[in-house]
Amino acid sequence: MVIGVIDTGITPTHPSFQSFNEVSAPPVNWFDNCSFGQDVCNNKLIGAMAFQNGNNPSPLDDIGHGTHCASTAGGSPVYDAGILGQARGTAVRTAPRAHISAYKVLYGGQGWDYDFLVGIDQAVRDGVDVLSMSLSSGAKNFLDSGIAVSSFYAITKGIVSCACAMNEGPTTKDPIRWKTGQQAKVTVCCANLASSTDRRIKVTVELGNGMEIDGESSYQPDIHNATNLELVFPRATGRDSDLQCSSLNPIDVKGKIVLCMVGPISNMEKGELVKAAGGEVMIVMNNIKYGLTMFADPHVLPAAHISNFDARRLVSYVQTRNPTASIVFKDTQFGASPAPCIAFFSGRGPSQYNGGIIKPDIVAPGVNILAAWPVEVGPNPTGNTTIQRVNITNQRKQNRKKT
Structure with a gap:
C-alpha cells in the first residue's frame, strides 16, 4: 500500500x-x-x-x-x-x-x-x-x-x-x-x-498549603532548584497585558515560579521569555476554552501545563499571603483516567x-x-x-x- x-x-x-x-x-x-x-x-x-x-x-x-x-x-x-x-x-x-x-x-x-x-x-x-x-x-x-x-x-x-x-x-x-x-x-x-491517550508525562505542583496539582511537561531534568519558590502571577500586579507572559517587564520574576495563561504565543515561547527574565519555573494555565487539554511540550526550563479547573484553584491560592510551590517530576506514566478525551x-x-x-x-x-x-x-x-x-x-x- x-x-x-x-x-x-x-x-x-x-x-x-x-x-x-x-x-x-x-x-x-x-x-x-x-x-x-x-x-x-x-x-x-x-x-x-x-x-x-x-x-x-x-x-x-x-x-x-x-x-x-x-x-x-x-x-x-x-x-x-x-x-x-x-x-x-x-x-x-x-x-x-x-x-x-x-x-x-x-x-x-x-x-x-x-x-x-x-x-x-x-x-x-x-x-x-x-x-x-x-x-x-x-x-x-x-x-x-x-x-x-x-x-x-x-x-x-x-x-x-x-x-x-x-x-x-x-x-x-x-x-x-x-x-x-x-x-x-x-x-x-x-x-x-x-x-x-492514557499516557501522561507527569509533573506535580505542590503548593505551600499542601494542595497538589498535576500537569504535564516533556522536559524533566534530574537536577533542578524548584523547591518552595515564590509564586508570581502577572495578573496579581494589575498588568493584565502580561497575563500570557508575552511581556514580563517590569515584573521581578527572578528565581520565582511564574504563572502564565495560554495565549497567542506558544507555550515554549512563553518559557523562553520567562527563562530570559530570570524565572526559575513556569506554570502554563488553561483558560475555559482549553479546558482539560494539556500538552507535554519540550520546554526550556522546568514547567507544568495544568487544566483550567486546576488553574482556578492555583490563582485563588496565589492571592493568599506568601504563596509558594515546589515542582516534582514524575516521569512517564500510563493508565491515566479519563482517557481518551x-x-x-x-x-x-x-x-x-x-x-x-x-x-x-x-x-x-x-x-x-x-x-x-x-x-x-x-x-x-x-x-x-x-x-x-x-x-x-x-x-x-x-x-x-x-x-
Missing part, C-alpha cells in the same frame, strides 16, 4: 523514513516521482514532490507538520525513541510496512486550493492507495473546496481519502461527505483531530454546511503524539543526542487560504 501525504513536505533523512527488511519494493505500476533523487528515496519513501503556483520547489519540510504526520501514518519503527528522555521505547507507526509518497502543498503552514488540487491530482496519477490530508479548505460548499473536489475525484479512482474535520470546535465547518470510503461515506477525524481544538460536529449529515464519524489519538521531527527539540537532560529528532506534539491541521 502507498500512503500519499498531502502536507508541508517531509524530512527524508529521518530514521522514520529509512527502509527496513519488511518493506517490499514499490508496486510495479508506481509512477516513481522523487525530487530528492533515488539516492535519497528508498522502499519506504518512494516519492516526494512539491507544488507552488505552478512551480516545483523542494519538498523538504519547512515546519515539521508533514514529517510528523507522515511518520505517524506509515513510518518505519524507530528503536529507543523518546522526547527529552521521556516516553522511551520503540516508536511503532500505524502501517509500518506501507510506502510513503509526500506531496508538499503548504509553505509555512499556508497554502492555496490550486496547489491542493494539483498535488492530489499528482498523487492519484502516481498510484497512491490512501490519501492522508491534514488540511482543509474551509469552504461553505463542495464546489468551492479544492479538498472536496479532488478527494471526490480520488474516490472515483478507488483511493481512500482521509482528511480532517478541522480544528475549530465544537462544530465542524467541513462540508465533505465522502472522505473515507465511497460506500461508507465516512469522514475521518484523523490523528490531527484528536483524542488523548476529545481535545478542545477538535471539530466535534455536526457539520454546518453538509445538509444535516452528522460528521465526523471517527476520532483517533492526536494529543501528545510522539513522532518524527526535522530538528532537535528542547534542552537535553540525558546527554543522549541520538533520540532528539522526535517531537511530542498535537496533530492539528495546517492553515490554508482559498483562491
